[in-house]
Amino acid sequence: MDVDTRLLRYFAAVAEEGTLTGAAARLFVSQPALTKQMRRLEDDLGVRLFARSRSGMALTDAGREFASRVPALLGAWDEAVQATGRVARVLRLGFLDAGAVGAVPEVIAEFRRAQPKWRVELRQFDWSDPSAGLARGEVDAAVVRLPFPGQGGFVVRELFTEDRGVLLPARHPLANSETVEFRELRNEPFVAAGSETGAWRDHWLAAEERDGYPVRVGAVTSRPDEWLSAVAGGCVALAPASAARFYSHPDVVFRAVRGVSPSRVGLARSRRHVHEAALHELLQAMTRRLSRS
Amino acid sequence: MDVDTRLLRYFAAVAEEGTLTGAAARLFVSQPALTKQMRRLEDDLGVRLFARSRSGMALTDAGREFASRVPALLGAWDEAVQATGRVARVLRLGFLDAGAVGAVPEVIAEFRRAQPKWRVELRQFDWSDPSAGLARGEVDAAVVRLPFPGQGGFVVRELFTEDRGVLLPARHPLANSETVEFRELRNEPFVAAGSETGAWRDHWLAAEERDGYPVRVGAVTSRPDEWLSAVAGGCVALAPASAARFYSHPDVVFRAVRGVSPSRVGLARSRRHVHEAALHELLQAMTRRLSRS
DNA sequence: CACGTCCATGCCGCCAGGTTATAGAAGCAG
DNA sequence: CTGCTTCTATAACCTGGCGGCATGGACGTG
Incomplete structure (x- = not known):
């Protein structure tokens, strides 16, 4: 059976x-x-x-x-x-977007120097799982955007914060301004994550900053390319500042936004102490790298 | 994961x-x-x-x-x-063909009287698994034809033996005789089980009784209806005497055969003592029923 | 009596997992 | 060196299981 x-x-x-x-x-x-x-x-x-x-x-x-x-x-x-991962000295690290991991290769390189016997295996997840594989046990640790659903079940260490801006269609009127006030965006159709992501979805629709104005959802996506296409097609979407560096599309522009809280990036891992030493070292590598930039 | x-x-x-x-x-x-x-x-x-x-x-x-x-x-x-089966008092019993189980309903009824709290769940398997689900852990015990591959891994109790005869196409020359000598069949095309059944397949091709004459395999099947069709289509197949009662086809006849060993039917169960008491009672019910007929 | 809240069923689309056939790499015999 | 054998890997294809949506049916409730 x-x-x-x-x-x-x-x-x-x-x-x-x-x-x-x-x-x-x-x-x-x-x-x-x-x-x-x-x-x-x-x-x-x-x-x-x-x-x-x-x-x-x-x-x-x-x-x-x-x-x-x-x-x-x-x-x-x-x-x-x-146990198998421990013997093989493999650390599975989940992430959602390149921006959150920051300078991935440098962090990994730094980690390798400190823990030459370990190997980091990076795995990217789409937005249907804001825990970046942690919830399903697919990774040992994950670089996540806080807060995410189920966060209470994990040990979370905040790494840094990053301003949130907005992705706009290039020919959108607001694309001419250098900076946008969030209230100017409240009636725009937003690109949202799937409803299974709960509070995380709400956070990226800036539910807290709307003063009760209802959300207009213009599209639902779970992957970066669809996300950009939806914006090119006339929707708008909040995005971390790093998105401007890592994603680009001819018909999409990034603008700073006033009136929304920054995005907080953290490292999350299971409550059970798995790969303790290696994870500690990874965290060190990340914070060293951050303090340098 | x-x-x-x-x-x-x-x-x-x-x-x-x-x-x-x-x-x-x-x-x-x-x-x-x-x-x-x-x-x-x-x-x-x-x-x-x-x-x-x-x-x-x-x-x-x-x-x-x-x-x-x-x-x-x-x-x-x-x-x-x-453990779940023990609490639910369910005994999963595998079998291959109605003949081997003998008078199924009567045995079950007898068992119910002795163990009113237990339930027997019958499961039929095709010939791709001569252990009738035991090998895969799909049943707790099985009525099997001996010998079967992997038999050594189980506790087997022989129940009874049954003469083997032959299924012939109705218009086959030998169909006119009341009884057939096995050596008359040696050159006929036989219906065989899949090669994964090893020794079991050989047993039903009567490999031991052939004195070295090679087998001609005319068809390979794993289910009764295909089996009968293959015989109707010109092949021959050894079969237990009870097959004549339980399976019938207009163009197929059953004839006794001299020169092949009888088929032995046994009850097999896992080596680990599972559902000890209930299995004991089931065995009792079977042997009582057998001694009566 | 209409409505809400359960679970069950029918139908459809997709992908995981299987199959066969074939390629590629490497030892071994002559 | 060449051909044979014995492994694993890859490609192309097929099928069944699983999940989704829409709907049905049972039953308690306002």
């Missing part, structure tokens, strides 16, 4: 939540997907795990037994991944 | 075997499939697990670390499945 960890995570969520609908929302999948998965799990085991009712999914005795073992299974898997 | 148990089993096989080609043969999958899977595993972990060379795949240090943990992971998973 084959099963994968995703199915176990699904099951754990449904068991805790008590409803498919609720678990689906938490896992960012559709409710029918969970219906099917839970049924498949029951079929494979040959055991009814849930008692269905209009009010939700209640665990049966067998379901409780199974549920009591799932965390250990997932934990052991995670443990195995960590 | 999501992974499934199949991938872990693949990895374990490659690690033990030392070559993809060898492991592929053992797992009955193609070698390119393993190439891709092992690479994916390495990519997901961000770690080189194997040192490749023309002579095979050697584990790296990290690979050894990972390999040392895989058996425990698979074991814990198996354990969880068992």
Whole structure:
């Protein structure tokens, strides 16, 4: 009988939540997907795990037994991944955009000098996961934009802040000004991240700075190229200052904005002490690099 | 990071075997499939697990670390499945053909009387797995035809024997005789099981009774309906006497055969003592039923 | 009686994982 | 040196599983 960890995570969520609908929302999948998965799990085991009712999914005795073992299974898997990485001396580092990592190659080079036996493996993630792979255990640490959903579950060290500006279509009237007031942008259609990113999405729509003015969402994207295209197509989007250096598009311009808080960049890692020494050294390398620039 | 148990089993096989080609043969999958899977595993972990060379795949240090943990992971998973079945009082029973199970409903009914709290879940398997799901952990016990590949890994109790006869096309010359000598069949094209079933396939081709005459394989099938069609199409196939009762086809006849050993039917279960009491009772029910008929 | 809130089902599109065929590299025998 | 063998890697293709959307059905509630 084959099963994968995703199915176990699904099951754990449904068991805790008590409803498919609720678990689906938490896992960012559709409710029918969970219906099917839970049924498949029951079929494979040959055991009814849930008692269905209009009010939700209640665990049966067998379901409780199974549920009591799932965390250990997932934990052991995670443990195995960590241990393997430790032996291989590989540090998986997630990031969302080049700007957040700052001078990536220099930081890595600095780190290599301090920890010649370790290797850093960089992984870029799109905006469907603001934790840059940390939430799914795909990386050991991640350079993230704060705040991000689920942040409380991790150890976060703030690295630096960076002003936020705006990307505008080149022929937009405001493109002529050197600096834009945020309130001038409030009625523009914004490019937003997927709704599964919650507070993170709101932060990049500057929900806090709107004084109650409703958001107009002009497009939803999760990748830089789509993002730029959407702006070229007439939307606007807040962006960190570094975006002006790392991304460019002929029909898109970057302008400073007054009236929005800066973007905070941090290094996040799991609460469990994984790769302690190496991570410490990485942090050192980053801060040394920052203090120099 | 999501992974499934199949991938872990693949990895374990490659690690033990030392070559993809060898492991592929053992797992009955193609070698390119393993190439891709092992690479994916390495990519997901961000770690080189194997040192490749023309002579095979050697584990790296990290690979050894990972390999040392895989058996425990698979074991814990198996354990969880068992425990859940124990609480739910479900006994998963595999079988290949109705004849082997004998009078299924009666045995089940008898079992229910003795163990009213337990439920038997029957699962039929095709001939691609002569262990009827036991090898893959899909069932707790299985009614099998002996001998079957991998039999040594299980506890097997022989239940009864049954004469083997032959299925012939209705218009085959030998169909006129009441009884056929096996040597008259030696040059006929036989229907065979897939080559992955090894000795089991040979047994149903009566390899031992051929005195060295080579086998002519006329068709390869893994399911009863294809099997009958192949016979209707001009092949012949050995079959247990009960097949005459449970399977029928207008253009196929069953005839007794002299000169082949009978088929032995047994109950097989895992070496680890799972569902001890219930299995004991099931065995009782079967033997009671057998002694009565 | 209409509405909200669950879970279940049907249909569709996509991708992971499998297969076969073939290429490439390297040892080994003659 | 050449041809044979034995590995792994790559390419092209096919299929089934999984997820998404839309909808249905059951049932409690205002």
